[in-house]
Amino acid sequence: MAIEVNDANFDAMVLKNELPVLVDFWAPWCGPCRAVAPIIDEISKEFEGKVAVCKVNVDEAQAAPSRFGIRAIPTLIMFKDGEVVDQVTGAVAKDNILQMINKAF
Amino acid sequence: MQAFDAVVVGAGPAGLNAALYLVRAGFKTALIERNSAGGQVLSTSEIENYLGFPKGVKGYELADLFSAHADAYPVQRLRGDVVSMESTEENGKMHILHMQEGEDIKARAVIIATGAGNRPLGIKEEQMYKGKGVSYCALCDGNFYRGLDVAVVGGGDAALEEALYLSRIVNKVYIIHRREGFRGTQIYLDKIRSMPEKIELVTSCVVDSLDGEPNLKKVVVRHVQSGEKREIAAEGLFVYIGHVPNAQFAPAELERNEQGFLITDQEMQTKIPGIFAAGDIRAKLCRQVCTAVGDGATAASSAIRYLEHLNA
Numbered sequence: 001m002a003i004e005v006n007d008a009n010f011d012a013m014v015l016k017n018e019l020p021v022l023v024d025f026w027a028p029w030c031g032p033c034r035a036v037a038p039i040i041d042e043i044s045k046e047f048e049g050k051v052a053v054c055k056v057n058v059d060e061a062q063a064a065p066s067r068f069g070i071r072a073i074p075t076l077i078m079f080k081d082g083e084v085v086d087q088v089t090g091a092v093a094k095d096n097i098l099q100m101i102n103k104a105f
Numbered sequence: 106m107q108a109f110d111a112v113v114v115g116a117g118p119a120g121l122n123a124a125l126y127l128v129r130a131g132f133k134t135a136l137i138e139r140n141s142a143g144g145q146v147l148s149t150s151e152i153e154n155y156l157g158f159p160k161g162v163k164g165y166e167l168a169d170l171f172s173a174h175a176d177a178y179p180v181q182r183l184r185g186d187v188v189s190m191e192s193t194e195e196n197g198k199m200h201i202l203h204m205q206e207g208e209d210i211k212a213r214a215v216i217i218a219t220g221a222g223n224r225p226l227g228i229k230e231e232q233m234y235k236g237k238g239v240s241y242c243a244l245c246d247g248n249f250y251r252g253l254d255v256a257v258v259g260g261g262d263a264a265l266e267e268a269l270y271l272s273r274i275v276n277k278v279y280i281i282h283r284r285e286g287f288r289g290t291q292i293y294l295d296k297i298r299s300m301p302e303k304i305e306l307v308t309s310c311v312v313d314s315l316d317g318e319p320n321l322k323k324v325v326v327r328h329v330q331s332g333e334k335r336e337i338a339a340e341g342l343f344v345y346i347g348h349v350p351n352a353q354f355a356p357a358e359l360e361r362n363e364q365g366f367l368i369t370d371q372e373m374q375t376k377i378p379g380i381f382a383a384g385d386i387r388a389k390l391c392r393q394v395c396t397a398v399g400d401g402a403t404a405a406s407s408a409i410r411y412l413e414h415l416n417a
Contacts, residue, residue: 027245029163029165029244030242030244030245031143031146031147031148031149031164031165031168031242031244031245032147032148032242032245033245034141034143034147034165034168035140035141035143035147035148036140036141037141038140038141038184039140042184058248069237069319069320070236070249071236071237071238071240071246071249071250071320071341072235072236072237072240072242072245072246072249073245073246074245075236087236088236089235089236090235090236090241091140093139093186093205094139094186094205094206095205
C-alpha cells in the first residue's frame, strides 16, 4: 500500500528518500483521485523496494501541495534525490505512470 | 484464458447495472474496469436529478452505492484496460478481449459500457495549462481557486451545474458559451441569472487563446460573429463542452455516428451478434445517470435472451 505522507514528514519521506518516490496528491472527495487509486496501490506493490509510493491528502497537508504549485488533483509527481523528474495531472492510464517511473532510473 | 458467459466492459452506472442483472440471472459474469467504479458519476459534484434522492446526492457517494450493490452478488470484478476485441467461431460465436496486461478474456456476450471522456477545447495551449489552470473537474480542483476568478466553458447542464458549484468557492465565475441560448436545464439558468454579480455570462464567444506564466492568468475569448476579442482575467478554466466516446478498443465493424458513438438498436444490440453497448458510449440524445442505468438493464436483458438462445 502507498504510504500516507503529511507536511511534517514530507521532506523525510519524499525529498530525502534514497529511493525514487512517486507522490500522489489526492483528496477523498475527488472522483478522478479515487479512480486512479487502485493503480497507485498496484504500482506500490509491483515496485516494492524499488520505488517509494506516497500519498498526500491535500485536505490535511497544504504546505506540500502549494510548494509544488499543485492546482489540480490527482497530480502525480515523480521525485529522485529530492528533485522533480516528471509530473502528470488527472486520472491517467497505468502506462503513463510507468513511463514517469522509468524516467527516474 | 479466463472464460465467462458475459463480460461487461466499464464499471460506470450502465456497466454496474448490466453486471448486476446478468449475475442475478445466473450467468457467470465479469466486470472489467481500468480505474475505480463509478465512471463520470465519480467526478460529478452533486447529482440532483437521480430519482430516489430528493435532497441530491454527492457523485462519489452514489458511485460507492452503485458499486456496493453490484458487489452484493458474485460479479467477478477485474481491473485492467481492454485494448482490442475480436470475434471467433468456437461452437458458435465467441468474443475475445485483449488486455493491456495479462491474458485474454473470452465470453459469449460482451456489453460495452466504457462511457465517454471530456471533450477537449482543442486549442494549442490547452495541454500546456493542464493542471496549471485548465481543469475538467470543478469538484477536484475548485478548492485551489478559492477567492479567485475562474471561467467555465460550455452551455449544457454540466457547465451550468459546475459553474454553480464553483460560485460557492471562488470570487467570480465567467461562463463562456459559443451560442446565445443555453441547452442546460432552466432551473440552473434561473439560479445563475439570479446572481449576476457572481456569475457573468459571456455568450456567443469561444476561447481563442490562454496566457500566463507559469500558471494561467488570462483567457482570451473571441466573439463568433464579430471576431472581436476580449481578455478575461481568470486563473482557472473549467472545460465542459461535451464528451468523446471511449470506443477505441471496440471492433471496427461496429457502426458509429459522426462523433464516434456506437449505434445500437433499441435493445442495445450492435451489428455483431453477442456484442451490446450501453450508457454514454451509445449514440443517443440523453446522457444521464438514469439513462445509463436503464441502458445497462436493457443490454443485460438482451444479452440474457441471446445467451439463453445459444444454450437452448
